[in-house]
Amino acid sequence: MIHVRQLTKRYGDNAVLRGIDLDAAAGEFVVVLGESGAGKSTLLRCMNRLVAADSGQLRLDGIDVMQCGDTRALRRRVAMIFQHHHVVPRLTALKNVLTGRLGAMSTLASVLHCFRDEDVALAHECLARVGLAHKAHERADALSGGQMQRVGIARALAQQPRVILADEPVASLDPHTSRKVLQYLRDASRDLGITVLCNLHQVDYARAFADRIVGLNGGRVVFDGAAGSLCQSAVDRIYRHPAGPADAGGIAPPPAARLVVSSGARA
Numbered sequence: 001m002i003h004v005r006q007l008t009k010r011y012g013d014n015a016v017l018r019g020i021d022l023d024a025a026a027g028e029f030v031v032v033l034g035e036s037g038a039g040k041s042t043l044l045r046c047m048n049r050l051v052a053a054d055s056g057q058l059r060l061d062g063i064d065v066m067q068c069g070d071t072r073a074l075r076r077r078v079a080m081i082f083q084h085h086h087v088v089p090r091l092t093a094l095k096n097v098l099t100g101r102l103g104a105m106s107t108l109a110s111v112l113h114c115f116r117d118e119d120v121a122l123a124h125e126c127l128a129r130v131g132l133a134h135k136a137h138e139r140a141d142a143l144s145g146g147q148m149q150r151v152g153i154a155r156a157l158a159q160q161p162r163v164i165l166a167d168e169p170v171a172s173l174d175p176h177t178s179r180k181v182l183q184y185l186r187d188a189s190r191d192l193g194i195t196v197l198c199n200l201h202q203v204d205y206a207r208a209f210a211d212r213i214v215g216l217n218g219g220r221v222v223f224d225g226a227a228g229s230l231c232q233s234a235v236d237r238i239y240r241h242p243a244g245p246a247d248a249g250g251i252a253p254p255p256a257a258r259l260v261v262s263s264g265a266r267a
C-alpha cells in the first residue's frame with residue numbers, strides 16, 4: 001500500500017529526511033516514533049504532497065506520489081488526522097463528518113453542501129464506529145477534546161481513504177482518552193483495511209497499539225520491526241541525540257532521559 005525508498009527532503013542546510021525506506025501493507029497500523037525534529041511530520045507531509053520531497057521513490061495505493069500531477073486523486077485516497085482536530089465548532093458532529101465527503105463530490109454539490117442520502121448514512125456509520133452515534137446532532141463545540149478528536153477520525157473515515165496519516169493525534173489528550181482514541185483508530189484500520197501511519201511520542205502507546213513500529217533518528221530509519229520486538233536498546237537508538245549533520249553514532253541520552261523513555265512516557 002505504501003512503498004518508500006531512499007526518500008530525502010532538506011530545508012536549506014537542514015537535511016530532514018536522509019534516505020527513508022518504509023513499507024506498509026493494507027490494514028497495517030504503523031507507528032512512527034522519534035524525538036522532536038526527527039522528521040516524523042515531514043515524512044507524513046511528503047506522503048500526501050503537503051510538502052514536496054527532493055528525491056527517492058514514494059508510491060501510495062499505486063500512485064507515484066513524486067510524479068503525481070493530480071493531487072486531488074491522491075488526497076481522495078489519503079486522509080489526515082492532526083493533533084488539533086480542526087473540527088468546525090459551530091457545526092454539528094454529523095456535519096463535520098460530512099465534510100469528509102466533499103472531495104468525492106462534484107464542485108457544485110460540494111459548494112452547496114448537497115449531500116446524498118448515502119453520504120449521510122455513511123457519516124452516521126462513521127460516527128457510530130468511534131462511539132459517537134448519540135452525539136450526531138450536537139454542535140462540535142459542546143463536545144470534549146477527546147470526542148472532537150473522534151469526530152476528526154470519523155471525518156477521516158467518511159473520506160473512505162486507503163491510507164490515514166495521523167500526526168500526533170493524541171498529543172493534547174489525557175492518557176485514558178488517548179488510549180480510547182487510538183483504540184478506535186486501530187479498530188477502524190483493521191475492520192476497513194485502511195493503512196495507518198501514526199506519529200506518536202509515547203513509546204508505551206506504540207507498543208500497545210501498533211502492528212509495526214518505525215523509529216526515526218535524525219531523518220534516518222533506525223528501527224523497523226514488529227511492535228513486540230521493540231527492546232530498550234532500540235528505544236535508545238531512536239532517542240539518542242544526533243551528534244551533528246554527519247554523525248554516524250550520536251550521543252546517548254542522559255540517564256534521566258533513558259528512564260523517561262523506558263517508562264513509556266513522552267521522550
Ligand SMILES: Nc1ncnc2c1ncn2[C@@H]1O[C@H](COP(=O)(O)OP(=O)(O)OP(=O)(O)O)[C@@H](O)[C@H]1O
Binds near residue numbers: 014016036037040043
Ligand atoms: N517548513 C519548514 N521549513 C523549514 N524547516 C522545517 C519546516 N518544516 C520542518 N522543518 C524542520 O525539519 C525538521 C524536522 O521537523 P518535523 O516537524 O518533521 O519533526 P518531527 O519529528 O515531526 O518533530 P515533532 O515531534 O516536534 O513534531 C526540524 O528541524 C524542523 O525545524
